[in-house]
Amino acid sequence: xxxxxxxxxxxxxxxxxxxxxxxxxxxxxxxxxxxxxxxxxxxxxxxxxxxxxxxxxxxxxxxxxxxxxxxxxxxxxxxxxxxxxxxxxxxxxxxxxxxxxxxxxxxxxxxxxxxxxxxxxxxxxxxxxxxxxxxxxxxxxxxxxxxxxxxxxxxxxxxxxxxxxxxxxxxxxxxxxxxxxxxxxxxxxxxxxxxxxxxxxxxxxxxxxxxxxxxxxxxxxxxxxxxxxxxxxxxxxxxxxxxxxxxxxxxxxxxxxxxxxxxxxxxxxxxxxxxxxxxxxxxxxxxxxxxxxxxxxxxxxxxxxxxxxxxxxxxxxxxxxxxxxxxxxxxxxxxxxxxxxxxxxxxxxxxxxxxxxxxxxxxxxxxxxxxxxxxxx
Numbered sequence: 001x002x003x004x005x006x007x008x009x010x011x012x013x014x015x016x017x018x019x020x021x022x023x024x025x026x027x028x029x030x031x032x033x034x035x036x037x038x039x040x041x042x043x044x045x046x047x048x049x050x051x052x053x054x055x056x057x058x059x060x061x062x063x064x065x066x067x068x069x070x071x072x073x074x075x076x077x078x079x080x081x082x083x084x085x086x087x088x089x090x091x092x093x094x095x096x097x098x099x100x101x102x103x104x105x106x107x108x109x110x111x112x113x114x115x116x117x118x119x120x121x122x123x124x125x126x127x128x129x130x131x132x133x134x135x136x137x138x139x140x141x142x143x144x145x146x147x148x149x150x151x152x153x154x155x156x157x158x159x160x161x162x163x164x165x166x167x168x169x170x171x172x173x174x175x176x177x178x179x180x181x182x183x184x185x186x187x188x189x190x191x192x193x194x195x196x197x198x199x200x201x202x203x204x205x206x207x208x209x210x211x212x213x214x215x216x217x218x219x220x221x222x223x224x225x226x227x228x229x230x231x232x233x234x235x236x237x238x239x240x241x242x243x244x245x246x247x248x249x250x251x252x253x254x255x256x257x258x259x260x261x262x263x264x265x266x267x268x269x270x271x272x273x274x275x276x277x278x279x280x281x282x283x284x285x286x287x288x289x290x291x292x293x294x295x296x297x298x299x300x301x302x303x304x305x306x307x308x309x310x311x312x313x314x315x316x317x318x319x320x321x322x323x324x325x326x327x328x329x330x331x332x333x334x335x336x337x338x339x340x341x342x343x344x345x346x347x348x349x350x351x352x353x354x355x356x357x358x359x360x361x362x363x364x365x366x367x368x369x370x371x372x373x374x375x376x377x
Contacts (some may be wrong), residue, residue, distance in 0.1 A: 014247070015181045016179060033087070033089070035087040037063050041067070050139070065081075070101045072155045095143065099144070107128060107165070142242070142247055143196035144278070145197065145250045160275065180239065180242075182190070183242060187329060194232060196278060197221070202222060204306075206361045216257035217255045228245050229245060261359060287325070292372060352369050
């Protein structure tokens with residue numbers, strides 16, 4: 001029998017008001033000069049100014065150079081900001097893009113070379129040899145769950161091809177998951193990020209990889225998120241629904257260390273070619289890909305339907321997803337978002353080569369991906 005290694009090590013402070021615990025956490029460790037890494041739009045919103053009021057006793061600098069699908073250049077600029085401030089810690093504050101960048105700013109600031117040289121599939125991947133700066137994370141969206149992940153996804157500067165730095169060394173030393181930070185999210189962002197969380201839970205459960213711990217977490221993450229997402233979109237001030245979506249998001253990110261599938265392979269391609277928001281890309285592809293996957297693992301679809309409280313079993317699960325998308329305002333297909341047949345020569349090979357497709361429950365060829373993209377138009 002082969003040996004499988006499991007780990008769920010991240011300390012998490014979960015609940016309304018958790019953001020107030022960041023300063024005591026750092027000060028207790030003798031850290032006083034943190035760099036906040038956040039995105040350009042969030043830095044100008046009241047939620048950021050309010051968070052800064054909780055950081056008394058610290059000499060704080062803010063790097064707000066993250067925008068869109070984050071690039072390697074954004075990471076390197078953040079590393080320069082870390083060194084310029086003489087920072088001794090990193091605070092990641094934002095959605096998935098900001099958190100992905102924040103996880104590797106300290107790496108780039110303390111190691112030689114470009115961050116691209118540390119991606120897992122680089123032919124001469126550099127090792128992480130120095131101790132990394134103390135890193136804590138505060139999510140302001142409920143989608144990627146990047147705050148609890150051991151990977152950081154950044155895009156190549158020119159091609160926008162997504163690359164991944166993967167190492168337990170970039171895990172946050174502590175996560176402060178405060179659902180109050182998500183109360184101001186607009187409905188479309190709540191919907192798109194929420195579908196990202198559901199996709200993580202669903203695809204990780206459907207993955208054929210062996211990880212029963214992740215299976216249990218994925219199913220419970222789906223149960224929580226399926227019951228909360230529509231309410232979080234319709235009632236933005238509903239703190240319980242916001243908390244449930246934040247928990248579902250973190251559970252999905254923990255679960256997908258088991259791996260994902262072809263929904264994500266398509267979404268990564270759409271992000272690279274069309275600069276589409278990752279959660280929205282997942283939402284636009286999920287029902288098409290899952291309908292195609294059903295015949296490979298029908299019993300797993302029955303279980304998904306059961307935990308999501310969908311009557312009719314696995315055959316009804318994809319239809320329920322379509323109805324949920326409509327309820328939360330995600331209507332139309334790829335064509336409504338500007339994707340055309342002219343994009344297919346770039347989309348198809350990127351999706352077929354994406355590492356997430358390797359654990360789809362049904363092997364997919366380039367012809368399969370072309371058909372799936374066309375159906376999702």
